[in-house]
Amino acid sequence: MPTAEKIERVPIDVKVNGKPHALEVEPRTLLVELLRETLDLTGTHVGCDTSYCGACTVLLNGKAVKSCTVFAVHADQGEVLTVEGLAKNGDLHPIQAAFGENYGLQCGYCTPGLLLSTYQLLDGNADPSEKDIRKAIAGNTCRCTGYQNIFKAIKAAARQMRKA
Amino acid sequence: MLSQLGADAKVLAGGQSLIPLMKLRFANPEHLVDLNFVPGLSYVTNGDSQLRIGALTRHAEIEDSEIAARIPILHDCAAGIADVQVRNRGTVGGSLAEADPSGDWGPVLLTLAAEVRCIGPKGERVLPISKFFVDAYTSALAPNELVSEVLVKSPPKGSSGAYVAFKRSAPVYASASAAVQLTLEGDVCREAAIVLGAVGLMPIRVQEAEGALRGQKITPQTTAQAAEAARAAADPQPDMRGSAEYKRVLVAGLVKRAIEVAARRARGERVEITHAYC
Numbered sequence: 150m151p152t153a154e155k156i157e158r159v160p161i162d163v164k165v166n167g168k169p170h171a172l173e174v175e176p177r178t179l180l181v182e183l184l185r186e187t188l189d190l191t192g193t194h195v196g197c198d199t200s201y202c203g204a205c206t207v208l209l210n211g212k213a214v215k216s217c218t219v220f221a222v223h224a225d226q227g228e229v230l231t232v233e234g235l236a237k238n239g240d241l242h243p244i245q246a247a248f249g250e251n252y253g254l255q256c257g258y259c260t261p262g263l264l265l266s267t268y269q270l271l272d273g274n275a276d277p278s279e280k281d282i283r284k285a286i287a288g289n290t291c292r293c294t295g296y297q298n299i300f301k302a303i304k305a306a307a308r309q310m311r312k313a
Numbered sequence: 314m315l316s317q318l319g320a321d322a323k324v325l326a327g328g329q330s331l332i333p334l335m336k337l338r339f340a341n342p343e344h345l346v347d348l349n350f351v352p353g354l355s356y357v358t359n360g361d362s363q364l365r366i367g368a369l370t371r372h373a374e375i376e377d378s379e380i381a382a383r384i385p386i387l388h389d390c391a392a393g394i395a396d397v398q399v400r401n402r403g404t405v406g407g408s409l410a411e412a413d414p415s416g417d418w419g420p421v422l423l424t425l426a427a428e429v430r431c432i433g434p435k436g437e438r439v440l441p442i443s444k445f446f447v448d449a450y451t452s453a454l455a456p457n458e459l460v461s462e463v464l465v466k467s468p469p470k471g472s473s474g475a476y477v478a479f480k481r482s483a484p485v486y487a488s489a490s491a492a493v494q495l496t497l498e499g500d501v502c503r504e505a506a507i508v509l510g511a512v513g514l515m516p517i518r519v520q521e522a523e524g525a526l527r528g529q530k531i532t533p534q535t536t537a538q539a540a541e542a543a544r545a546a547a548d549p550q551p552d553m554r555g556s557a558e559y560k561r562v563l564v565a566g567l568v569k570r571a572i573e574v575a576a577r578r579a580r581g582e583r584v585e586i587t588h589a590y591c
Contacts, residue, residue: 288396
């Protein structure tokens, strides 16, 4: 039996949803574990835990990543945006509102990941084509909706955000 | 550091293969040497005749780069790897060092006769990519060596290519793929490079298929000959993505499609393609 070794911890500074945190993490800690277990931000879901399903998608420095396949130390000096950071002062983000209005979810398990993938898409492309949307959410699996209402929701969100 | 840690250490680049492999306990390294905070390894530079891509450059950065706009086969490859999230993290150097038989960069960089710069304690060496892959999941890198950059010669006028993969869904590896780079002079094909992916332990360069096009016009007949040569050269493993015979037929179809697109592009046409899904 291996003897209990002293568990190594690494200091990281990370901003999550705008709030700075100074933390110490084990090098093996995944970003999704940091978010869910240390920071109690359980809106980010673990679906497959194999980098397939995209339920754990968050933005790291503005880019969508699968947080089950990124180490927490990689967020050092960085910024993370999770689903909890989308609404402002109790008002849903236009992407969230559009998913609700267009029935872009049923069980909701994949939704936080889809919202963040949509966020990256609309950040660089205010008027995405069908093909752009398809490409942007290819890494997010939804087992309920058949995707049609998700497409509708993303288009509606884009329209709404262009108006704003 | 890699020399000190020895064979128990693994290099971590984007982590999009290594982290899932570690979760499955297929990889169980005692030490991870993380390159992510090493500065100066992520760049795409565009010299007159030679392009340099830093090993830690993410697929998404290559996808959006000026060189991908100019060399369509690089865009086909970078933009088609897995999904947005994986492309935002995964790196070209990591993909090459992993030497996965289904990796996308291998076939594409072989058609471009790219070179790989490797660095280690003894200094640098530049390997032609044809010497870089040694076996499935095995590159020519010594345990204490790293890929530092990929060197690509700018294709001459009249030369263009295409890369098509067939995938069951975006995040998974290809069932089969084909990379084709053609140099046309008028109607006649002067040079051809045809490489198959995911249908052997390493990318397979098909000289018989290239020979079917070289010095010929690109017609349905010569294209069919090249595709047949590809079918014969493929050496796929049957697995959950299909039987060996299915993959041979599949890869022949992909070669045909890639030749057609490469020829149109070599004539100056803008053709956008995406991978095929079942």
